[in-house]
Amino acid sequence: MGEVFATPRASADAMRPILSVRQIEKVYGNRDQVTRAIDDISFDVMPGEFVGVMGPSGSGKTTLLNCVATIDTVTSGHIFVDGRDITGLRARSLAKFRRDDLGFIFQDANLLDTLTGFENIALALTIKGEPPASVRPKVEQMAAALGVAEVLGKHPYQMSGGQRQRVAAARAMVSDPKLVLADEPTGALDSRSAAVMLDTLAMMNERMGATIMMVTHDSFAASFAGRILFVKDGAVFNEIRKGDASRAEFFGRIMEVVTFLGGDVRDAG
Numbered sequence: 001m002g003e004v005f006a007t008p009r010a011s012a013d014a015m016r017p018i019l020s021v022r023q024i025e026k027v028y029g030n031r032d033q034v035t036r037a038i039d040d041i042s043f044d045v046m047p048g049e050f051v052g053v054m055g056p057s058g059s060g061k062t063t064l065l066n067c068v069a070t071i072d073t074v075t076s077g078h079i080f081v082d083g084r085d086i087t088g089l090r091a092r093s094l095a096k097f098r099r100d101d102l103g104f105i106f107q108d109a110n111l112l113d114t115l116t117g118f119e120n121i122a123l124a125l126t127i128k129g130e131p132p133a134s135v136r137p138k139v140e141q142m143a144a145a146l147g148v149a150e151v152l153g154k155h156p157y158q159m160s161g162g163q164r165q166r167v168a169a170a171r172a173m174v175s176d177p178k179l180v181l182a183d184e185p186t187g188a189l190d191s192r193s194a195a196v197m198l199d200t201l202a203m204m205n206e207r208m209g210a211t212i213m214m215v216t217h218d219s220f221a222a223s224f225a226g227r228i229l230f231v232k233d234g235a236v237f238n239e240i241r242k243g244d245a246s247r248a249e250f251f252g253r254i255m256e257v258v259t260f261l262g263g264d265v266r267d268a269g
Helices: 061-068 091-101 117-128 132-145 161-173 191-206 247-261
Strands: 019-029 034-045 050-054 076-081 102-105 179-183 212-215 227-232 235-241
Touching (some): 019 061, 034 076, 102 161, 117 132, 117 161
Parallel strands (some): 102 179
């Protein structure tokens, strides 16, 4: 897959959460009919963590991800990324924050059809103002690490679904974001492509030091994370950590909670 070195962080920074969510609420509607999509959620994500978020349909997990991504705004509470409160940022600062600090992987790869794989990945660096001379080596290194070097010259329609998702992952990682947000990253993939994508995410986390927050409806996908937050009725219902358990054991523990919530492996979200 190629060799990529994780960017070392100062030991003091390693003790501070990359993401800190504090008593956030998201309320829709008016006085007559109020819906609390998020109801007083608080949690931290430490540097290098891979956190999964699961819950029944309508539980608030996607709204939670959208608030962290600043796609949506909270009604109350605060969200800190690397110690910075992002809930009060103005439009220009928000755009810079998304560009510099966040990486996104969506269910649909969201690649630009008119650009090649190389150009789609490079776009993240170009927008950030990366010196042109450093763009090509960074793109090629990341593509090699994520196993998509062979499609750099192809357009998205010439790639498989799995290749498009891994190009999207390379685009998310190439600018060295503080936090990678993945929204159902395997939801549109067949089982084989999904397994490759999950291995890619695990490698990004374990070898490249990526901090990942992933929303998923799939217990198998969730088992690749190190910690799972279960959301129900807009609140954190339960939390489990993998610890020293094998992935198979962790999958079993996830399934126990999913079953309690009333779903199955493909119906937990």
